[in-house]
Amino acid sequence: MTTPLLELRRVTVVYDRRAVLENFSMSADRGEFVLMHGGTGSGKSTVLRLFAGLTQPAEGEVYVAGDRVDLFSSEERRWLRRSMGLMMQESLLLSDRSVIDNVMLPALAAEESYGEARRRAMLALEKCGIGEFAEDLPHQLSAGQKQLARLARAVVNRPAVILVDEPVAHLDQANAETLLALLGAFVRAGVTVVSASHERHVPEGVPVREVRLEAPEALS
Numbered sequence: 001m002t003t004p005l006l007e008l009r010r011v012t013v014v015y016d017r018r019a020v021l022e023n024f025s026m027s028a029d030r031g032e033f034v035l036m037h038g039g040t041g042s043g044k045s046t047v048l049r050l051f052a053g054l055t056q057p058a059e060g061e062v063y064v065a066g067d068r069v070d071l072f073s074s075e076e077r078r079w080l081r082r083s084m085g086l087m088m089q090e091s092l093l094l095s096d097r098s099v100i101d102n103v104m105l106p107a108l109a110a111e112e113s114y115g116e117a118r119r120r121a122m123l124a125l126e127k128c129g130i131g132e133f134a135e136d137l138p139h140q141l142s143a144g145q146k147q148l149a150r151l152a153r154a155v156v157n158r159p160a161v162i163l164v165d166e167p168v169a170h171l172d173q174a175n176a177e178t179l180l181a182l183l184g185a186f187v188r189a190g191v192t193v194v195s196a197s198h199e200r201h202v203p204e205g206v207p208v209r210e211v212r213l214e215a216p217e218a219l220s
């Protein structure tokens with residue numbers, strides 16, 4: 001049996017003395033689209049944050065590529081995050097920098113040279129279909145284009161894992177389909193995408209693993 005790329009084993013997360021996830025297990029393989037769905041407060045973002053090393057479990061184990069990342073030091077967790085493509089709810093585009101400058105940031109953080117970071121950022125923007133907006137400021141983009149720019153920024157370091165929180169929220173159907181098709185193309189190229197979503201938005205024609213989360217009883 002091969003080791004899953006991502007795995008939670010009997011994880012419990014507690015915020016303010018309240019368990020959000022309790023004894024929760026899941027796993028994801030390479031080249032799989034994982035849909036985490038469930039209502040508000042059910043812990044979808046918390047699962048993404050566990051894999052990114054942004055939240056620590058009170059109990060249980062978190063594995064990425066076989067490594068026990070919940071035991072990582074804060075420096076190791078920073079490197080873990082740099083190796084992943086993150087589209088978290090709080091990770092907005094910086095409003096005072098051009099789109100390409102935003103997309104370059106993770107490449108610069110990964111210690112690429114300025115020239116290489118810019119080249120990769122342009123490739124990522126082109127792959128996401130918005131190369132022509134590279135020099136614009138984020139406010140000049142539509143909601144759909146901003147979301148594509150966030151995806152370009154998430155994939156600039158060619159990650160094996162992309163973690164996305166509500167990727168198509170607030171997008172019209174055409175933009176949602178474009179974004180899902182791009183996520184599907186990354187999955188077909190062998191990337192594992194974990195998507196947290198209120199609704200069942202999945203790309204066509206790729207292996208999908210569905211994980212349904214229930215809000216803790218006190219909230220339901």
Ligand SMILES: Nc1ncnc2c1ncn2[C@@H]1O[C@H](COP(=O)(O)OP(=O)(O)OP(=O)(O)O)[C@@H](O)[C@H]1O
Pocket residue numbers: 015016020038039040041042043044045046047196198
């Ligand atoms: N840093 C935190 N401190 C305290 N409580 C938190 C924190 N982060 C999340 N929570 C609580 O944990 C629960 C699960 O949050 P989480 O964001 O994982 O849910 P979600 O399923 O992603 O919700 P939504 O769909 O609304 O984004 C919520 O009740 C939330 O208020």
